[in-house]
Amino acid sequence: MINYQEMERRWQNAWADAKVFEPEPNEKEGFLVTFAFPYVNSPMHAGHMKTYSLTDSFARYLRMKGYNVLLPAGFHMTGTPILSMAKRISRNDAELIKDFREIYQVPEDSIRKMSDPLYLASYFAQDTEAGLKEGGLGIDWRRKFNSIDPHFSKFVEWQFLRMKEKGLLTQGTHPVGWCTNEGNAVGSHDTKGDAQPKIEEMLAIKFKDTSSNAYFPCATYRPETVYGVTNIFIKEDSTYVIAEIDGTQYYMSREASFALSHQFDIQLKGEMPARELLKKKAINPMTKEEVPVLPGFFIKPDVGTGVVMSVPAHAPFDYAALERLKVSGYQMPHMQYKKVIDVEQGAGAIGKSLDPALLNGRRGSVAHPDIPALAYLELMNADSNAVYDILEMATKAIYKEEAHFGVMTTGNYTGKPEAEARELIANDLIKSNDALKIFIIANDQPIICRCGTRVIVKIVSDQWFINYGDKNWKEQVRKALPSIGIYPGKLRPTFGYLVDWLDLRAAERAQGLGTPFPFNPTHIIESLSDSTIYMIFYTFVHILNANNITPEQLKPEFFDYVISSKGNIDSVAASTGMDNSIIKNCKDSFDYWYTNTSNHSGSDLINNHFIMYIFTHVIMLEEKYWPKKVVSCGLLLYEGQKMSKSIGNTIPVRILIAKHGSDPVRFSSIATADLESETNFEEDTINSVKQKNEFLLSTVDMLNRMNGVELEHIDYWLYSKLNRKIENATKQMDIVELRNAVTEIYYNSVSELKWYVERGGHNQVVAREFLENIALMLAPIMPHFAEEFWKTLGNTTLAVQQLWPKPNAEMVDENVELIEDIISNTSEDINNTMMLTSRIPANKGKKVKEIKIILAEEWKRAAFNSLVEKREMGRVIKEPGLESMDKEKLTKYLNQFMKKLATLRKIPEIKAEELYASFIGSRDYLKKKLGTEVTVERESASKSARADRALPDKPSIDIIWA
């Protein structure tokens, strides 16, 4: 049994001793391979490790291909998740502490200290580093840094300085989810249940109170229905207030006045009892009609403004509320339900958007086409008394239907599609000051901050953005994209799309660890924005460290010189106080490593990190330093399930490695699915890998027993398989499809080796060559095992320092492989046939005495191929070499193919004699396999009645029972 822990430590030490992973520029071509540096707010789990080991494997592959490869690593500590983790610890969050204790096995005293975000980050950084080392990643640790190191901050400051000069930073306002208690923006990691606040825009249309100067701000998603308004709804048992915005007074619910106070400058001018409001009338700003205010049972005071305009013809809730009021005897004026949108003009049909299962065949029989809201309810076999869910469903359906097919039948935009009219009307209303744009949290459930406060929308002003929407910038990126290798290639359209999609992006935040934003030092640079070109820093950070360079010395002109080749070295030396040689060293190092890069990350980062990485490189660097490869790798499932804390299956990878060893874990995570797919990590795979590894190691004993000298048919076969394998595996490794490569290198090899032995292969030289190549090709994926295997095969060098095998095309021999296939197929055919014929009554009680394998005569292949080519029997008969044949024999043979002529393909050149010799040589094998006497004969010499059935690639079989 392999002791993985012991073996892996041994080889990790050997690599360290040989300094394999501490490269410096040399005469070879350099290659900088990076993975998105770990975010250290929790321990690394198997999902993270998948990306890292995949990157390591690719780096190892490139190294064996002859590149001088650098794989560095650092840690990401910027931003709020670390902060919010620390806050949860200081709040004594029982759930989190339990996870840290039980899943992550963090010691008690460390947990306590984790209320300090810096402690927490450095704890997990150390833990992650240890995990990466145990995983055997070939990382140059001399270059380690983290994103809040003062040296690195200088680099980020330089980046933002230059980006501002290029005009790529802009200021503006934008809505964010906001916690009023903590006073900061909240993302999903700040909320209970990790819910992402969904911010949506609504319009509050201003209906003027006829008896005062105040307005009813009616919140709506559908301003175009303003033409169909019959009344206004409020919640009669809620508290309303008079809120003043910019000198204008509005009636709104108390809750709304609070939520909107972070979007507008609101002055409260006192309460307004709902019963007073119910006496009022208001003017529809679009139609100038006077409408009453009524109580609506469904109004939620905490959504929008708590004031809603009622469009009973198109809104099932409005319709239901009015009808219920009528029934309850509420004193109300006569009103006409006005249909303002028609779907049939737009090729729609009322009810088309409803789930057919709900309809029960009622579609088409619409009783009230003039009141779509009612029509929908009727189709669902409901009416104004419908329960909330039914009303909700009807609302969604009508909304969808009308947005899709609706055409305006009233107003300024009569005849226009509803979707278009909505935009136009909204703009008109805002322009004429008849509406306000408001934002709401649109999630179905209220979003609650971890501190317990309900999250609202705040408009942040003077916020700095990176303007990824800049036209010229986008244009440059579009030009750069075709020359960037994207793996998997399938993602190229996505990247193209994202280039168009990416727009303004906040560049700074009020909270979190990180680099102060140079143009507003009370804020920090947003955490994705400080990590777009950080790979540059790896190329010279170790030089800075070794020479004790202080952060203050890292002036912008230093980075200008090293990265952008601007300025001259003497003046940089003078202003920074650094030696010329150090600066030159940094510049040379950057130039050398940055010409060939490959950046790897999980597929979840495509639409932020990856795309920002490309954008920023293109704008900040000379073309020769632009990205060369980006590799996105699919996520990881654990035993078929997404890793998630709530399921409790986030497995810290160190625990997995301690249990199984790194190589089996690496193999199971990176080699069992193709690049873009989710890998399903299963312990079963681990076990089967371990067994195959044991088998491979044991082949050495088998080798030692081999004594063949002459090359035989089966040896050529193994050579052929080997070289074909090398060629295929290389192709797959080049495009980072490790799974396909592994199928070739590992799974197929094991079965080929078994076949080789089973078929009597016994040439030590051939088998050793095969195994050595397997060992080398496994080295990128299971580096420790590969070393062990390589050594066991008698080598004293390190596999990691060997070159990747080159295929020898001349050793690929289709003919030999084909013959082997024929032998194997024949054996299977015989087996099947024996089974079938054993059931014949005539054979009852008998045993197979002998099996005759009868090989076709040489002319049969020629005649067959000629038929495939000529398509006519008549022309085949006249072929030179065939024209002298017995016509009857020839046509009888060809006749069997005529009805399938279209599907036939030529049989490759196999010499009948060669096939015969191979079958003769395989007699022992077949005998053993079939457990009976086997004779091989030529068709011409056979006395069997079945002899003439022999085909060129399919010998005739005659089973003799006795």
Next chain:
RNA sequence: GCAGGGAUGGCGGAGCUUGGUCAAACGCGCCAGGCUUAGGACCUGGUGCCUUAGGGCUGCGAGAGUUCAAAUCUCUCUCCCUGCACCA
């Protein structure tokens, strides 16, 4: 809603770019046999349906089409997954 990706056997998952060699790789599961005190592991064979000689039939989300020939090309439909931003 918009965008991208997908739908293959009991399951996972190839193949579909370049239509035929595809009843469909590889793996798992299942069945039978061997080995074993037993189990596990391992080895052999089988695993759509039918079949008394290597054969036939049905089949790759649904439907239609192109073709001598389609899992593979075209069109329509249904369903599923992912993302939609200031958040790592």
